[in-house]
Amino acid sequence: MRCAVIDGYVDEPAVLGVPPYISTYVRYVAGAFLLRGYSVDYFTIDQVRTNDLWNAFSGYDVLVVVGGVTVPGRYVGGTPVSPQEVQKLFELNRKPYRIIVGAIGRAHAGRGGSVAKSFTDKVEFEEFVENIPLWFDENDYFSSLRAISLAGAEIVKQHPRFPNVICELEVSLGCERRTFCTFCTEPILHPRFFSRPVKDIVDEVNALYKVGVRAFRLGRSANIIAYGSDWNGGIPNVTALEELYTGIRESCPELHVLHTDNANPVYIAKHLELSARIIETIVKHNTSGDILSFGVESFDETVRKKNNIDGGVSEVDLAVKIVNEIGSVRDKDGVPKLLPGINLIFGLFGETKKTYETNYQKLLEYLNMGLLLRRINLRQIMIFPGTPLYYLAQRKTIKVEKRLFEHYKHLIRTNVDNPMLKRVFPIGTVIRNVIPEYREGRITFGRPLGTYPILVGVPANFEKPVDVVIVDHGQRSVTAVRKAPLEELTLEELESIPGIGKKNALRIKMKDFSALSDSTKEFINKFFLPPSVR
CATH class of the missing domain: 3.40.50 (Rossmann fold)
Structure with missing residues (x-):
């Protein structure tokens, strides 16, 4: 059969x-x-x-x-x-x-x-x-x-x-809340919240590890911080998370990626001390570049109430701060261990022109406060049958104001995403195992495995995963060059390194470094010359 x-x-x-x-x-x-x-x-x-x-x-x-x-x-x-x-x-x-x-x-x-x-x-x-x-x-x-x-x-x-894949792992089903957001499909697809036994998750990871998987995401969960809370009277279960992460690490000693995804910022704020301990556990055991995706959906308090979104903006602020305090520590390559991501939905019930400005100003506020956000996801509402919003849409007009959406999307991408990206991934950050995805002209675009991995453009052709060094920033992507011996870099790669340019790139190919500044020489020595030559 x-x-x-x-x-x-x-x-x-x-x-x-x-x-x-x-x-x-x-x-x-x-x-x-x-x-x-x-x-x-x-x-x-x-x-x-x-x-x-x-x-x-x-x-x-x-x-x-x-x-x-x-x-x-x-x-x-x-x-x-x-x-x-x-x-x-x-x-x-x-x-x-x-x-x-x-x-x-x-x-x-x-x-x-x-x-x-x-x-x-x-x-x-x-x-x-x-x-x-x-x-x-x-x-x-x-x-x-x-x-x-x-x-x-x-x-x-x-x-x-295969083997350049990442496996989603089912941690829990449903949402820990008993009243749900008007637009969410999770309670429709999975009406009851329950957590999966630790041993079953660890054993599945081990089975995948044995066939060659080295990247995992605890992503099949509406709120990773609530894992095991159904065994603990609804409050965060620190022990369950510690057992889960420890069990995975012990059974897979050579894994490359261990990330997660969703977390409810209001749940974190309501159980701050226990949630902080869980976040510390995640940071202790995860691999760098991890994200807690916050389903904020809107910073407009009226929209939040009308769509039954959990809690208020002040609680979201608190969760963003606590994840920054614990998770913004960087590894040896300069990549933060764990940062919050913000999901926003446009077109919700009760939205006005003011909503767009409110969302934009809050993101600017985070930027000006020095808080790091790894990813800002701007979505237009998708109304799914069975949700309260679907039935409401039969009686009321619910739509995205396209002009407003595109206008504020441009403002956020230009004035928030770009400067935020420079802070999260400064020049000189090393991104490991970038897998090529597609080519545009002389640029190969690739991503590492992980939760919402950064898109990397490299002015060279490569077909296998490579380590790269960031040299510039776009709105939501970075430019990088391969972390390879200097003589293997293309002219385009050399030109893109800060302080070099086209003329110096040609000189470097001729082994002439005389016109380079001390800082540029230091950058080259650090990333592109073997220790014996530095």
């Missing part, structure tokens, strides 16, 4: 599966079928597109398409599957038992600022699966999840980017 799993990629509030991320969904599906005695072949939707594999799956007994975007985003590593592509796959491959997995089975929206709509009435398929562990064994979620997560680990070896 044969099963084909097509990864159409997922992006939800608490899970990301666009390459280089591998979501929990595809691994669980693979594990479920492997345990049932099937052989499983794994394909990404980009492989299907590139290699014209649309009608290549009729020889399988089962065809599974995984996909679903419930929060809008821009992706470098791939493009999520569209309803038209799901329909095409199922129409051209009628022999297999056809299954849809993920939020795309409920509804789909092509972009932010729109309402997601169902399309499955136009597609012929046999089954829509939402909860994979219960689909495998309806009597015991945890034992089922443990079994399929361990069995499905081996599927990652078939990913076209």
